[in-house]
Amino acid sequence: MSAGRPREVVLIGAGHAHVHVLEDFAAHPVPGSRVKVVADTPIAVYSGMVPGLVAGQYRPRDLEIDVRALARRARADVIIARATGIDTSNSRITLQDQPPVHYDIACFDIGSTVVGLDLPGIREHALPTRPIGLFARRVDEIVERARRHDQDTPFQVVVIGGGAGGVELAFTLQRRLASEGNGWVDVALLEKGSRILFGYPESLVRRVYRRAEARGIRIRCNRQVVAAEKEAVTLGDGERLPCQALIWVTGAVSEPIFTESGLPTDDRGFVRIRSTLQVEDHDDLFAVGDCATLIDYPQTPKAGVYAVRQGPIVSDNIRALLTGAPLRPYKPQSDFLTLLNLGDGTALGTKWGRSMEGAWVMKLKDFLDRRFMRRFQVAESGGP
Numbered sequence: 001m002s003a004g005r006p007r008e009v010v011l012i013g014a015g016h017a018h019v020h021v022l023e024d025f026a027a028h029p030v031p032g033s034r035v036k037v038v039a040d041t042p043i044a045v046y047s048g049m050v051p052g053l054v055a056g057q058y059r060p061r062d063l064e065i066d067v068r069a070l071a072r073r074a075r076a077d078v079i080i081a082r083a084t085g086i087d088t089s090n091s092r093i094t095l096q097d098q099p100p101v102h103y104d105i106a107c108f109d110i111g112s113t114v115v116g117l118d119l120p121g122i123r124e125h126a127l128p129t130r131p132i133g134l135f136a137r138r139v140d141e142i143v144e145r146a147r148r149h150d151q152d153t154p155f156q157v158v159v160i161g162g163g164a165g166g167v168e169l170a171f172t173l174q175r176r177l178a179s180e181g182n183g184w185v186d187v188a189l190l191e192k193g194s195r196i197l198f199g200y201p202e203s204l205v206r207r208v209y210r211r212a213e214a215r216g217i218r219i220r221c222n223r224q225v226v227a228a229e230k231e232a233v234t235l236g237d238g239e240r241l242p243c244q245a246l247i248w249v250t251g252a253v254s255e256p257i258f259t260e261s262g263l264p265t266d267d268r269g270f271v272r273i274r275s276t277l278q279v280e281d282h283d284d285l286f287a288v289g290d291c292a293t294l295i296d297y298p299q300t301p302k303a304g305v306y307a308v309r310q311g312p313i314v315s316d317n318i319r320a321l322l323t324g325a326p327l328r329p330y331k332p333q334s335d336f337l338t339l340l341n342l343g344d345g346t347a348l349g350t351k352w353g354r355s356m357e358g359a360w361v362m363k364l365k366d367f368l369d370r371r372f373m374r375r376f377q378v379a380e381s382g383g384p
């Protein structure tokens, strides 16, 4: 550790774990260090509440975290720019349209993107859930389109991807469009695998099917989209489905930043990390959340709950590296509580192989989500 110059800690992305690091460094600054945050947007959007926003249950500000305000409390500098590469030989992060930034320690919490955006017509005609902030802003366009839609035909929505996010968006969008659109909405959820909610208990899947049937949402498995055009998608078997809104919620893949920078990655481009959350072979680089894959637990789902749990560990380990203390290992929990907002005041939930549903499950989800947000929504004055 060189005396004199402060040690530069650069946090790239204001994801679920980094908001904790900022909170922690605000409360317990490390003398002789300086924190910088590189974020591609000054407002971070909490994805867990996005389905509720889609349903019309929340306002945009309910799920927004002001990165600058949070950083100010930690006396951290903020650079609003997209990180484009990691120059490990010169310890620099390269940025889009801005000079590179030097690091002594860098940590990535930049999330993931959705797979399949390069299929013909998808970027032009589908609304992907990543970046999540853009998705949240563009949902109103769909509502507006549905309002203007001809009264004699249903407004057809196709949601691609039968994971937890896809299920929530099919239900919440249907609810919103039924109340705010032209009154006639037809929602289909398509999954390329043989079942929806892969990895989740059968009892949860059965509940989803029951609720979908009651709400007129069609769920179709073994359907792979190969292309999209204006107001239609084409499936692998040649079938063409008309749709006025196409929502893209396919599985997570990494942006190419790690592969292009020559860092060790898995087959989806996520950077490989050790149990200390340090990148394989790079002690001065950490990575957390969706963008990182644990070498010892490669099957860990890409879910915000893991990023949240990694927050305190990565914060402690950055601190330990700065002060020369030992680093502690992270072990992912074997299961986590999943709560799916159905947009009608009820939710489905699952934990430890059991499932549940009802208004109380939605109340629990709302309570947990709002509690998370209260921690990180910092008033402009800089107070908590």
Ligand SMILES: Cc1cc2nc3c(=O)[nH]c(=O)nc-3n(C[C@H](O)[C@H](O)[C@H](O)COP(=O)(O)OP(=O)(O)OC[C@H]3O[C@@H](n4cnc5c(N)ncnc54)[C@H](O)[C@@H]3O)c2cc1C
Pocket (backbone or CB within 6 Å): 012, 013, 014, 015, 016, 017, 018, 038, 039, 040, 041, 043, 044, 045, 047, 048, 049, 050, 051, 081, 082, 083, 084, 109, 110, 111, 112, 129, 131, 165, 168, 169, 249, 257, 288, 289, 290, 291, 302, 303, 304, 305, 306, 307, 339
């Ligand atoms: C509709 C929907 C609902 C979901 N609901 C849940 C849920 O209820 N529970 C759950 O556990 N998971 C949920 N997920 C999954 C969850 O969104 C992700 O697992 C979680 O966001 C990952 O957190 P993260 O901290 O890794 O990244 P993110 O939360 O994605 O944060 C990354 C941040 O980095 C920024 N960034 C990205 N690239 C760059 C770059 N190159 N330079 C600078 N900044 C960058 C982004 O703008 C973003 O602010 C949901 C996903 C969707 C789509």
